[in-house]
Amino acid sequence: MVTPSQLRQFARMHENAVLLNPGHLSKGLSGGTFVKLAVRAPSSMEASGPMLGDSTKLFPAECTSVEIVRI
Numbered sequence: 001m002v003t004p005s006q007l008r009q010f011a012r013m014h015e016n017a018v019l020l021n022p023g024h025l026s027k028g029l030s031g032g033t034f035v036k037l038a039v040r041a042p043s044s045m046e047a048s049g050p051m052l053g054d055s056t057k058l059f060p061a062e063c064t065s066v067e068i069v070r071i
Contacts, residue, residue, distance in 0.1 A: 002035070009033045011066040018060045022068060031071035038065040 002020045009023035022035035040063050 009035075009068050011035070011068060013059075013061050016059055018064050018066065020066065025071070033068055033070050036067040036069060039063055040065075 001017060002022065004022050004024055006024075007021060010019075010021050012019050020035055020037070023033040025032050025034050039060075042063060
């Protein structure tokens with residue numbers, strides 16, 4: 001879930017979900033923050049290994065990379 005707000009930026013895991021608050025890109029005359037989000041597809045080994053083809057057992061943290069960038 002991505003929700004920009006006036007609160008401090010963050011990236012967290014909560015109950016098998018990735019929660020993001022990238023903040024705002026600009027704050028008045030100064031720069032703000034944005035998020036670089038990368039989600040990789042599970043490899044064929046992960047999808048057909050011990051999980052028997054059930055990719056729903058993959059956790060978002062295992063295939064998600066988040067970087068909050070200040071400008």
